[in-house]
Amino acid sequence: MKIRTVKAYIVPPELSVTDWAPGNPWVLVRLETDGGIVGWGQAYTFRDREQATALAVHKLEPILDGLDPFDVKGFMTKALDTITGPDGGSETAAAAAGIEIALWDIVGKAQNAPVHQLLGGACHDRVGVYANCWSHVSRSPEELATFAFEQVNQGFKAVKVYPFLYDVTVDEGIACLAAVREAVGPDVSLFVDMWSSVREEDLPQIIDALHAQGVTWFEDPADATQVDTLALIRRQSKLPVISGETLYLKQDFRRLVEHKAADSLNPDVTLCGMLGIKEIAAMAGTYSVSVSVHNNNTMTIGLAAALHTAAVIPNVRLVEYFPRFVAGSNAFSTFPTEMDEEGCILLPNDPGIGVTVDEAALEAFNQ
Numbered sequence: 001m002k003i004r005t006v007k008a009y010i011v012p013p014e015l016s017v018t019d020w021a022p023g024n025p026w027v028l029v030r031l032e033t034d035g036g037i038v039g040w041g042q043a044y045t046f047r048d049r050e051q052a053t054a055l056a057v058h059k060l061e062p063i064l065d066g067l068d069p070f071d072v073k074g075f076m077t078k079a080l081d082t083i084t085g086p087d088g089g090s091e092t093a094a095a096a097a098g099i100e101i102a103l104w105d106i107v108g109k110a111q112n113a114p115v116h117q118l119l120g121g122a123c124h125d126r127v128g129v130y131a132n133c134w135s136h137v138s139r140s141p142e143e144l145a146t147f148a149f150e151q152v153n154q155g156f157k158a159v160k161v162y163p164f165l166y167d168v169t170v171d172e173g174i175a176c177l178a179a180v181r182e183a184v185g186p187d188v189s190l191f192v193d194m195w196s197s198v199r200e201e202d203l204p205q206i207i208d209a210l211h212a213q214g215v216t217w218f219e220d221p222a223d224a225t226q227v228d229t230l231a232l233i234r235r236q237s238k239l240p241v242i243s244g245e246t247l248y249l250k251q252d253f254r255r256l257v258e259h260k261a262a263d264s265l266n267p268d269v270t271l272c273g274m275l276g277i278k279e280i281a282a283m284a285g286t287y288s289v290s291v292s293v294h295n296n297n298t299m300t301i302g303l304a305a306a307l308h309t310a311a312v313i314p315n316v317r318l319v320e321y322f323p324r325f326v327a328g329s330n331a332f333s334t335f336p337t338e339m340d341e342e343g344c345i346l347l348p349n350d351p352g353i354g355v356t357v358d359e360a361a362l363e364a365f366n367q
Contacts, residue, residue, distance in 0.1 A: 001110065003064045005032045006099075008043075008054035009362045011298075016328030020147060021135045023328065025050040026298055028362065029057055029098040031106060033069060039106035040333075040357050042301040043098030044271035049091060056095035059087075064099065069106040076100055076275055084249070090271070093248035097273035101305045101353065104274060108352035115308040115353050119278060122311040126344040129321040130158035130191060138166040141179035149183040151323055157343030158189035158318065160217070165195055170202045174209040181213045191217035191242075198222070207237045217242055219266070225252070230261035240264065245294040248272050253280045257287040264317055268294035269306045281313040292317040299326045300335040304353040311347050319345075332361040 007030045013023035027050050029041040043053050063078045079096035082088050108115045116122045131151035133144070148159045163176035181190055192210060198221050210218060218239040222229040224247050234241040240263040244253055248271045256262045265284050267277050271294075281291040291313055293306040299322060310316045329335075335355045337345050348354040 001033050001035050001037070001069060003031055003067045003069055004034045006030070006058065006061050006064055008057040008095075008098075009366055010050050010054055011328075011332065011362070011365055015331055015365070016325050018324045018327075020324055024297075024325070027053045027057070027094070027098065028301065028357075029095075029102045030357075030359075031064070031069070031099065031102040033106060035110075037069075037106050037109050039069070039102035039104070039109070039352065040301055040355055041098040041101030041103070041105065042270050042297050042305065044090075044094035044268055044296065046091065046094075053091045053094050056091045057098060059092070060095055060099060069103045069110070072100060072103045072107070073275060075103060076273060090246075090248060094271050097248075097270050097276070100273040100275065101270070101301070104305075104308075105352040105355075112351050114347075114349050114351065115274070115305075116311040116347065119274065119308065119312045122347055123314050124311050124316065124347065126340065126346050127307050127310045127316070128158070128318045128342070128344045129156070129339070130160055130189070130318050130343075131156040132320055132322050133159055133161045134193075135162070138168050138172075139176070141176045144176050145179040145183035148180045152184045152188055154323065155339045155341070155343060156188075156321070158191060159184060160191035160193055160219070160320075162193050162195060164192075164202075164206060165197060170205050170209075173206070177209055177213050177215075186214065189217070190215050191219065193219040194221045196220045196223040203233065203237070207239065210237075210239055216240060217264075219243065220245075224256065227255050227259040227261040230256070231259045234261060234263070242266050242292065245296070248276075250276065250280055250283065254283060257284055257289045262289060264290040264292050266292045266294040266320075268296055269309055270295075270297050270302055274305060274309045277309050278312060281315055285315040290315045290317040293319045295320040295322070297325075298329040298333070299323075300329045300333040300355050301353065301357075303337070304335050304348060304355050307345060307348060308353060332365070333357045
């Protein structure tokens, strides 16, 4: 069995627009073998860079020419030379990750087995998820509290909010945070993402507020590449620091754990790939650091890949979930999921990654 065709689809951001936030473009990868098996993957999409990411998928075609889809590690090893080369970078890494997911989908279908079995077997039969509550503009305390409560009402036991973005004052951000805590109650895990935008002089007040509201997740108080700054904030704040969503090379994640700059790494499955995250998690585990799988993409292909990957990681913590992407994702694909009473999704057991794609819908988007 060999790879016969490679195609990248772009799903326009208009499909995932909601009243809460703008849509996100998605780049999907379709691989087909000479035996007719089709595999689907997804590449991390940087805003306004979807065309470049789709082009990067096709730039990797020479590595796929005649490839046995079972040779997943061989493909990723060769792709790494391109990623780290002069014409590489994050978009090439995203393209490689999307192709890798599609390869696993093919292998799983060929073996009539879910991908997590092929990755070494699951050590979890369900995976916890948290609801991302990002919006593109600052929200009032009442608006943010209402949105967060809606996610809890849907069954989520953890929500992530961004109360200190968009030039709000620290006091305004604290008011938003307090409103969310009051709305979701004391038993819901409350996470705060700083998006690397915090000012040094504001940190003490913000840290006090996070402790007061029982925040258990302090994401990116500085950029993931600023390991010394992150390590200092972690020591001084005594809060669990999470970082890594923008990284794609294993040595960059290693710097985070070696400098004791993070309590949990959050690599994105559509940027680092499934094998990449598994290897990052193994490295992190030797430092007693956990992994939470970042999923800044659809709630079908991206979520499926994240769940299969998380299932085989002993030191996994959670998987990111975007409720606002569900309707847009379901317009061209389906991935049946069920959340239990503890805010976890049961592990998928259909062959491959378990996603069904409507190719006619995708063709309509790309005319």
